[in-house]
Amino acid sequence: MLGNDRVARTMLGVITLSSVGVGIHTLAMGQLLYGRTGSPAAFAFVLTLQGVAALCVLPVCGPLVDALSSKWVYALCGLGRAGTVAVIVGAAALVPGAGAVPWIVAASALLAVFDNVERSALFKLTAHHVNPDHATRFNSLIGVAFQAGALSGMALLGLILTWGTASQALVVDVLMSLCCALTMSRIRLTANEHNPPVSVRMMTRAVAGTLGEWRRMLIRHREDRTVFLMIVLCGGDFVFAQGLSTLVIPLTAEFHGGRGWYVAALEATFAVGMISASFLTRYLVSQRLLPVWLLGQAAAAVLLASSGTGAVHFGAFFLAGFANLNSLTWLLTSLQHYAAEGDKAKMASLRLLAIGLGTAALMPVVGYFAASSLGAGFWSVSATMTLFALGGFVVARHHRPGTPPGPQTGTAREEAERSPATAAAG
Template identity: 50%
Template structure:
């Protein structure tokens, strides 16, 4: 069982703790910005700015993380996240230039979060690979959603005695705890170190370009792989979209009750947790277009549903479909990347997510200014090309075999032991 593995258990614990802060952070920041601006556009723009931050850092993060110890990079990013959220708390408390300061901090937060995700992708690929990867990746969903639910519950408790701004301090604390937990982890084996490890500043850029050129060269006959990378953006735009629209949805049809926001987000998380119980049957390549299409159908249904009870049904099914699509794409790309390309493939995936978020969330924000119905229909329309790409991937993608991966590892001349 995967939980008997100390390394896997520690990383899942770190994700659980981090997700408590993230769940609280997303809802608390959304409520605070809605109170300051009166609409959902500002929160949508925060997601867009986070996407721009990801686009800025991810071309560099892959080769850099490939060159260094992923555990150390992961810990450093947790510390920097705690400091950045602290800056957001100060800005919201003073009330001066809130949107500008929070937007700027969000860019840095996206940089640290995406480098950390790149490090996590590489760490998992090296230390929790093989047939255990699907089990571990499905448990990531449980850890994230369980943490989010705890964070939402914690927000409710904090709001009984304080404000949403003060609640963000919980994120500062849990990010620090996550850094401490992973810093104490001792992994059983060393990781592959890329070319940039020994580079001087003068040779760093050519080395970085060489690393990226190698990845594209190795996959030059697999265009469908890059299509799958782009698909990753759709799942995150969808989940970000629901988080953006849940506040005006509650304001319109749930009497503006703050608890309903947490309840709907919690129902989304419950759908994701439930999905992890069936990944043996649902995380299959042939079902990829089904899960993406189902998310679009649910968005259409939410556009025309005024009954609060049906909103919970829709959010639950959305979480179920979203988790299956995310887990499937993550696992396929993680296992398909060669030993020297793990972090670069993660960067490429996160770059697609960041770029997609930056490009598409403003569209959703503009639609939300028109009406809630227009916003949900726009969200559904945005998923149509991703569903088409999912059908292409289901038919054309051929996963790399374990034997091929080992053969490629032996053929990599630049593979050197990590210090």
């Protein structure tokens, strides 16, 4: 599967461990806010604010991550995440009722800063340290690792809630983040990222030169404008997943008696769909199928909007996870492949900017319609994914995978000329 690629295997372990905390965090935060406000709009607002925070930090973090060690950036973000979740735990424990909500919202915005910088570091680390022959498989397994950890976290949350509270369960997220930071600090990387020596002057110049760096990168990619459409489409998969996370709790409240285990079971079904798709990436992750998977997510939202039957809900969540992993994997792998040397983290930042902008622009729409009715919330998610699918048709027809812009020599050129589908076959 990944052969002797030690870095890839270690990173999958780190992502799995981190995702145990994320699985607890997502449901615990949703229940915490829903319990204190009685509205899904509160969680939608948190996601919107996280998108705004991403928009603020990502233009600068790309050039900085390109100039720094991806390993140490990832480890420090783990420490930052642990401290931020600890603030949420403290606020929930010390401030009663809705009074804690502003503190939780503010800390969640800071959490988005660490999460997005960490993703930029992971993107760069993958591009430099994971064997290119394993890139597509590794990117699909990132989704599997995340969902396997999240499933474990959800199961652990159920046990914790038997004796404690949602805010107390978040302590496990803190511990998982600390463990991941320690593991990353000890990982040994053999490839050279050609990072300059760290100094205040170097970091100041990196920030000051941000505008010029972005301008040079955009000029290099202007010959194939479908690349920018691909970056925009990356926002669709995340808006869709966040829409489901926002609506799953009121869905359970309306149709399944508000039983907490039902929320976990539906989220687990989404994870099973992603894991099932990961076994078929060789056949399903391709450019021509991109619009199919985006439309599949729209169809899943239609099923959830039009039925109150449990069997339909589970089937829709499975379809949602299955389609989500396929589209997400192709877009991620293609952008990693297409980014020139020295632009890996900046390409990651562009991708995350699209995700942040999509979240900031579209989650308030989902929250608005969800406040009207649950069905309207799901219909808004379906309409959003249909629009993204139209963009997917353009990419499927016109994108030309090829050599990344910039100087390429020897093996780098040969790898650059391989499509993600070819890499998967390798």
